[in-house]
Amino acid sequence: MALTRTTATFAPPVMEARRWLDGVNFTDEMPLLNVSQAAPVDPPPLPLRQFLAETALNVPDAHLYGPVLGLPELRSEVATQWTASYGGDIGPQNVTITSGCNQAFAAAITAICTEGDEVIIPTPWYFNHKMWLDMLGVKSMPLVTDNEMLPDPERARALITDKTRAIALVTPNNPSGVEYPPALVRALYQVAQDAGIKLIIDETYRDFDSRDGAPHDLFTAPDWGQTLIQLYSFSKAYRLTGHRVGALVGAESLLAEAEKFLDTVAVCPNHLGQHAALWGMQNLGDWVAGERLEILDRRAAISEYFPQIAATGWKLKGVGAYFAYVQHPFDMGSDKLAQKLVKDIHVLALPGTMFTPENDPDGRQDMRIAFANVARPDIKLLFDRISTVSAQ
Incomplete structure (x- = not known):
């Protein structure tokens, strides 16, 4: 072959x-x-399933193409709740809804990398991240973690070359489960900022973090969009795995590039799933x-x-x-x-x-x-x- x-x-x-x-x-x-x-x-819980059924029956637009970057109402809700949770200034223009968090990662990498570039990923890595980098022709640079399964910022700094485009983290981590301390996340952000590259943080499991309060303070940086890309999944919190709804949060300029990728591979995210995610965010907090x-x-x-x-x-x-x-x-x-x-x-x-x-x-x-x-x-x-x- x-x-x-x-x-x-x-x-x-x-x-x-x-x-x-x-x-x-x-x-x-x-x-x-x-x-x-x-x-x-x-x-999903029964009230959410009932909402999905009613939406399927009564909202004709839920069966049509929608905006490539997602429902405006859902983008706005993510921005509002994220601003409340993390602090800083996050607007709807910083939020893209994707067909799951894996697609959010794929969109981000495609928007910032080309063949022959490099992305630093801590090991053990999330295998779907590694698979997408392989398929895009982007070299994965393994960042060995310590005995507590945490990446060392200075080891990350030493791996950076003129081809490095990002450091990609998952916290709470898949596969290790470890929650990266805020100071460590901030230190890795500083490494990325110093090098003029992106820090990608996949926070698929943020709803199950054992800590109270924000897991990091990166959105409070006045120029966070120059460095930070955050990924999220609605699948775990609301049991919407089959509906494929995720999010990518970043600078408007990044989303403009991601939109090209998203329009080509899916046109728009699943409309019913987006309505479900929005309803879940507004009604299922408890x-x-x-x-x-x-x-x-x-x-x-x-x-x-x-x-x-x-x-x-x-x-x-x-x-x-x-x-x-x-x-x-x-x-x-x-x-x-x-x-x-x-x-x-x-x-x-x-x-x-x-x-x-x-x-x-x-x-x-x-x-x-x-x-x-x-x-x-x-x-x-x-x-x-x-x-x-x-x-x-």
Whole structure:
């Protein structure tokens, strides 16, 4: 097969992992525990589904093309709520609605990069970010994180060349779950500003941050649009995964370039999903707060029950948002171990090899556990099963 944009990268990891289920017979005594994907599997809350149905029936425009940059009302609501949450000056002209947060990243990268450019991404990385960079011909520059899974600003500075266009972060992080401290985010912003490049912050999981208040103060900078690009997803907060609604926040000049990309690949974001996101923002604040508390309880359960497998050599490297990132004690690659867990204990998790450069020693030893869809009792069951695993 000839080399193409798509052959330049790897197969979608979640889809690859699902193929490991083929031929495995799950039982009532040991059903599958799927901790591979971070997307909610439950539908939106009933009031939101009712609103969606009424909108589909009664709003003719919801079935037509809309503005490429999104519904003006939703852009305005994001600007208003973000200004209240982060401070600073964010207007509707700074907000673009996208077909999911992955598209927001793709639009941002396409607007600021060309083939041969470089983007710095901390490892372990979010694999869809790496895939898009590969397909665009942009070189990913791995920024190794420390023992607390945090990127070092000075290491980032040392990676910058005349081809560097951005540093791309995810916080709370996917895959590690770690929440980047405000001072660290500010320091990385300063590195980007000094170099005249962008700092991209994917805040898909901001609604499940354990901290109160703004996770950073970057929007208070008077010229934030010259450096900062923020990405967001409505999928996790309102369970709108199938409706594909995300957001890109940045300078007007950036959005003008992103609009070219968005018009070409999708024309406009899903109209029904945008109406749902707007209604959710205006009506589901208390419900989202309850969802956050449930996720924080699951995070606490990870920490409470982990000593059961720590006793057999496992290590908890990071936990937060929807994820726990763990190190296994066996002399085998995590890709092989992940397939063994499916067969032996009916657990589907993603190996660290899917989040790191090829032959990275940390990737070989690490695994990601996504606990968005496993409540406290299943987390206990998960560690019960893992405690029985051997290297044989």
